[in-house]
Amino acid sequence: MLEKLREIICEFVQMDPQSITEQTNIRSDLGLNSLELVNLAVAIEDAFDLEIPDRAVVGIETVADVMALLEEYSED
Amino acid sequence: MVYYFAWQPDALPVLPEDWQKYLSPQRLEKALAYKNEKDKIASVYAFLLLRYALYKEYGITEMPDIYTDENGKPQEKNGRYHFNISHCATGVACAVDTTCIGVDVQDFRPIRNNVLPKVCSENEQALLLQCSTPEKLFAAFWAGKEAYGKYTGEGIGYAMNEKSFCADGVLPSVAFEGNCMVQTDMHENFALSVCSGFEMQMQEIKERDLQLFLHLL
Numbered sequence: 503m504l505e506k507l508r509e510i511i512c513e514f515v516q517m518d519p520q521s522i523t524e525q526t527n528i529r530s531d532l533g534l535n536s537l538e539l540v541n542l543a544v545a546i547e548d549a550f551d552l553e554i555p556d557r558a559v560v561g562i563e564t565v566a567d568v569m570a571l572l573e574e575y576s577e578d
Numbered sequence: 579m580v581y582y583f584a585w586q587p588d589a590l591p592v593l594p595e596d597w598q599k600y601l602s603p604q605r606l607e608k609a610l611a612y613k614n615e616k617d618k619i620a621s622v623y624a625f626l627l628l629r630y631a632l633y634k635e636y637g638i639t640e641m642p643d644i645y646t647d648e649n650g651k652p653q654e655k656n657g658r659y660h661f662n663i664s665h666c667a668t669g670v671a672c673a674v675d676t677t678c679i680g681v682d683v684q685d686f687r688p689i690r691n692n693v694l695p696k697v698c699s700e701n702e703q704a705l706l707l708q709c710s711t712p713e714k715l716f717a718a719f720w721a722g723k724e725a726y727g728k729y730t731g732e733g734i735g736y737a738m739n740e741k742s743f744c745a746d747g748v749l750p751s752v753a754f755e756g757n758c759m760v761q762t763d764m765h766e767n768f769a770l771s772v773c774s775g776f777e778m779q780m781q782e783i784k785e786r787d788l789q790l791f792l793h794l795l
Contacts, residue, residue, distance in 0.1 A: 527611070529612075530608070530611035530612050530613065530617075531613050533612065533613065533614040533617050535666065536724055536733070536734050537684060537687070537720055537724075538687075539734070540693060540696065540697065540734060541690050541693050544690070544692050544693045544696055545690075545692070548692060556696075556734065556735050556736055556737060556738070557732075557735040557736075558735075559734060559735065560650070560732070560733045560734055560735035
């Protein structure tokens with residue numbers, strides 16, 4: 503899952519994929535603003551074939567948060 | 579009142595000397611956490627603009643005492659005023675008022691088509707198709723929706739495609755939603771939107787204005 507997320511994130515940010523960890527902060531480390539976070543969320547939804555509720559996207563701060571959402575909504 | 583400070587994409591403002599002393603500990607921590615220098619600069623200037631706005635509107639020179647509420651929205655601890663700040667790659671904005679307020683600046687970026695159904699109404703999507711500068715119009719749509727979300731405390735956590743604050747795609751625009759209004763205007767390098775219970779004036783300030791203000795502190 504992390505490897506796939508790294509690939510997706512690197513479509514938005516030019517960086518070494520291996521430097522992206524679960525602790526990577528979406529805003530301060532990746533420099534993504536709210537619009538870019540929504541773009542990222544949609545890309546993740548498409549890649550993983552699931553839907554993340556709008557309210558859940560608000561709470562995303564780290565890559566770990568994204569992974570937790572993927573686990574939660576993959577099971578539904 | 580909304581104050582904004584803009585710069586060209588290739589001409590980032592320089593941080594003032596001893597800029598750290600003008601920031602609260604929380605804001606300093608947040609600014610220093612940014613890996614990218616341009617994000618740090620924008621974050622710093624957003625807070626400096628808040629201090630400027632508080633001085634101009636209320637004569638306040640002391641450091642704002644801010645906490646984050648249950649929705650993640652920054653609030654002034656004593657409830658003396660409401661504020662909201664926003665920054666993007668080409669500017670920062672700060673709105674202050676005695677009642678709830680939300681503000682957003684959004685620079686112009688290429689549109690990712692798969693995001694449109696989530697963010698834009700069908701009418702807005704049609705307007706984007708007809709527009710000669712869709713990235714600018716989309717920025718305006720987005721700024722209005724985010725300003726509204728920041729006003730309500732929901733942030734981006736609501737069905738944005740069900741709200742439209744620039745229905746005909748003409749700017750500047752004013753839209754009424756419940757007991758608030760969303761004002762959106764287009765500037766050279768970003769769209770600026772404010773959501774409040776009352777009409778807000780928007781004033782651009784220059785780097786020199788901020789420099790003169792900092793000398794007062």
